[in-house]
Amino acid sequence: MLTLRQIRESRNEVIERLAVKNFDAEKMVAAIIDLDDQRKTMQVKLDNNLAEQNSIAKQVGNLFKEGKTEEGNAAKQRVADLKEESKEMGLQLAETEKKLNDALVLLPNLPHASVPKGKTPADNLEIRSGGKMPQLSASAVPHWDLAKNYDIIDFELGVKITGSGFPVYKGKGAKLQRALINFFLDENVAAGYGEVMPPLMVNADSAYGTGQLPDKEGQMYYVNADDFYMIPTAEVPVTNIFRDVIVQASSLPIRLTAYTPCFRREAGSYGKDVRGLNRLHQFDKVEIVQVQHPEKSYESLDEMVKHVEGILNKLELPYRIIRLCGGDMSFASALTYDFEVYSAAQQKWLEVSSVSNFESFQANRLMLRYKEEGDKKNQLAHTLNGSSLALPRIVASLLENNQVDGGIRIPKALQSYCGFEMIE
């Protein structure tokens, strides 16, 4: 969430920039500042009240020791009265704070100055593209047919075991999953990311910390008996490593990578977009996360974009990099680049990675701060994350683009990980 300081000090800028996200913030900002004013007034009154209670309470003991029973009793009564008052004040303050916080979490992050205006994906800005578009023969088929023909992914079997969107990978299909995960992790580690393997379920505090709660609750699988949420992305557990953490500025940037399965209910999804591997309830993804100094977070964003691009090049997939417009960006992001690969038989671009700078938006909720040498006040750090990469659509594209008569060719970079060169 945005800081009150940001909102108070640059009120007009906040409103103008949120307009790029097609968000009319004017009324909400006014309400927030009003609530904050109320909060401060109440806070001061309550603090003064408590201060008086404390100072009287300190005298009571002595009064009785000195035999001033009457004064002692009067002091006791005074404290009791003050306590009654402050209880009421405390309730009001808590209510105001709740209203303030409820309003604050509804404000999206400010988009970066480079974010294009726009409402739909059509307004996104293509930054660059790479890779060679494949020339498929007339007999080329989409990946769900290939998966069946070569018996490497069984969608129906997954339906039997669990439900739709939970495929079973078999044989070389399973091996390919494992190969991709290892390949991505190795690439990330080589680029300076520390590998972590986090829990796949998180508690409500963590889900709140990265913004899944309160409003995206319906997108996560929820384990009722223990009040846990299945993670929709490794971003959630990995970023929460830093919840309530103060790091030394000299230790920045912190780079972490994690492989996890991801679980998404995808409520409301239907139709042809969900065919095959295009949209699953459980899928595998390797994530990269950075915690960075505010002055350097955009350098880190560029670094992450180049890194993901490098991996796509090694996979020999045709890709394009897109800077999302205000209307297509996520709530928490300040600047997002999407990576799409071309899936030649479907003749579709599929999103395989989304790399974002959240600036201090997540850090504010997480209370993730850094300590600057010689600086007394701790500052909010910047957080960034991205996928490198999400597997299913990469697999879809690999299968479709590399199909030849009698098999599917495995790109060179993956062959040593797979242990085979062809799926036949």
Next chain:
RNA sequence: GGAGAGAUGGCCGAGUGGUCGAAGGCGCACGCCUGGAAAGUGUGUAAGCUCCAAAAGGGCUUCAUGGGUUCGAAUCCCAUUCUCUCCGCCA
């Protein structure tokens, strides 16, 4: 799952009703000492909110979390969470 013990600052650890945001130690920072370092020595060393134009300084909150008793709670009571030990079960 059953029985018991516990949770204090970056870490260790003292503290059983007021003088405790909290002894002592470690760590860290700065200074002295040294040719330089180690050792020694001195000083400092939590976070959030808030008052003040700002700094200096002040107030409030925080000793797992939430509630309660009391004029006053780290300290007493209740609930919850977590950790450890033993037993049971088990990859």
